[in-house]
Amino acid sequence: MQSDSFLYKFYYQWWKNIDKSIFFLITLLFAIGLFFSLVSTSLIVSDKLDTNSYFFFFKHLIYIFIGIIIIYIFSSLKTNQLFHYSYFLFFITLILLSSVVINPSLHSS
Secondary structure, three states: OOOOOOHHHHHHHHHOOOOOOHHHHHHHHHHHHHHHHHHHHHHHHHHHHHOOOOHHHHHHHHHHEEEEEEHOOOOOHHHHHHHHHHHHHHHHHHHHHHHHHHHHOOOOO
């Protein structure tokens, strides 16, 4: 029975509760960014850097997959859990941002 499986119930609950218009807009932004990454950087990279002409495209594609996974994880959390984790993530992000200002060797090339 497909309706009794845990994955089916989890996916159905997730799909039922997300805001589909925002989800499709984010997906559209991902697709547009991926398209422009393919079109604009492939010739520049192959001419100037002597590397794979699709390096930035694949790098952008990997970040899109990571972003989709993060969106899926955060949208499947309950509101109380999300608020609980948001404090932790805020302080981690604040520490990482301040470490860039304090330690200049992290952002030097």
